[in-house]
Amino acid sequence: MRVAQEVYLAGVGSWLPDEVTTADAVASGWYEEADRTASGMLAVRVAGELPAPEMAVRAARTALRRAARTGITPDDYGALLHCATYHQGPDGWSAPHYVLHRTLDRPVGAAQVGPGCLGMLTALEMAAHRLAADDGKDAVLLTAADNFSAPLVDRWNSSRLFLLADGGAAAVVSRRDGFARLLSVGSVSAPSMEELHRGGEELFPPGITVGRSLNFEERSDHWRKRWAEGAAPPKVHLGDVVAEAVDRALVDADTDLEKVARICHTGYADGALHTIYLDPLDVEAAHGTWEFTRHIGHVGAADPFIGLERLWTRGEVAPGDRVLLLAAGPGMEVACAVVEITAPYLPAAGTDDGAGTESDNGTAPQEEDQ
Incomplete structure (x- = not known):
């Protein structure tokens, strides 16, 4: 979808717990050395008993502080969209409203968005539609968080495509101003x-x-x-769906892949990252966020925005650069967005700016906007 009106990312934030190295996981008997070598993964973030919605709150507070520097106040928000890939708390309870209560605390709608790991990009498209359809409010808050420390999850062995990681991310979508303008957003599915x-x-x-x-x-x-046994395999390869989704997003953004400075992708292991994402696009790992995500793992729907925050706050992208956000999820479906960086990252003088991690380990600077 081409974004015809002015829509911006006014703030972005993340919160990640401490890491557990894959070497320690092997030494503890949780992970096989052969799988560690094949994955290329160096560490995974593990939150223990910290609830997923609380990580979303912490990430959101950073994004909201940064967005406030563009003049957006809590009364300017029209909705909160919360994304999750695993259970958030008690059945019959609303994690989105927990996040809303502890952040904006305004009587606006709050909803949970799927499907799966592309949830934040789906929510981004929904937010763009909302801002285009209703001029009564100028901003939408997006959040995502997961904690895979639950007893029924083996984060080290549930998939050879990725290692499940805990953490949260948030973004403020605004019609006013921001550090990045949304040029296009959309998805392609292969049901x-x-x-x-x-x-x-x-x-x-x-x-x-x-x-x-x-x-x-x-x-x-x-x-x-x-x-x-002879059953017919799928006629579609997920990599082909990735290529189609990216092609559409680039056309809608009136650009091409050669003009994209970086790609913020899902935190997959080495082989899956290349087979599903990089090889179909004919790009190298250095063009993406692999050197960062291999220290993090796969944080559900939060991955692309964790990557974007890291690139922006560390000055790895600058005004005029175009960044592709890319994720895939069950369905199968692939979503992507193209944003253009419009402002450099400038932490508030004399304060910490807040990417909100318990330890840096390659994440964004430990500072806090006020």
Whole structure:
């Protein structure tokens, strides 16, 4: 979707817990050395018992402080969209309203957005539509967070494509001004591939209600067995969906990949990152955020915005640079956005600016906008 009106990212923030190195995971017997070597991953962020919505709150406070420097106040927000890929708390309870209560604390709508790891980009498109349709409010707050420390999740072995990581991210979408202008945003889906994430599981009762773990490898093994027995494999490769989604976003942004300074992608392991994202686009890892994400892991829907914050706050992108945000999720669906950096990162004088991590380890500077 070409964004015809002026829509900006006025603020961005993240919060990441301390890391656990993959070497320590191997030494502890959680992770196989062969898998560690193949993945190229160096560390994963682990939050312990800190609830996912609380990480979203911490990330949001950073994004809101930064957005406030453009003149946006809590009364200017028309909605909050919260994204999650795993359970957030009690059934029948609203994580979005928990985040809303502890950030904006205004009587606006708050909703949870999926699907899966492309949720924040889906929410970004929804926010752009809202701002175009309703001129009564000038901003929308986006948040995302997950904690995979739950007993039914083995973050080290649930998938060979990635290591599940904990953390949160937030962004403020505004019609007024910001550090980056949104040029295009959209997605492409291949619904015939939805069964790949379903595997052999029944739809009812939901797996979590009968104690079934989150295990993508079991579902992949189901399909490998079926294909070996003669079942037809998918006719579509996810990499082709990635290429189509990116092509559409670039055309809508009136640009091309050669003019994109950096790509903020999902925090996949080395092989999957190349097969699904980099090789279909014919780009090198240095063009993306691999040297950062290999210290983080896959933080659900938050990944592209964690990457964008890192690039912007460290001066790795500058005004005039175009950045591609890219994620894929169940469905199968690929979403992407093109933004143009319009302002340099300038921390408030004499204060910390706040990327909100317990330890730096390659993340954005430990400062706090006030």
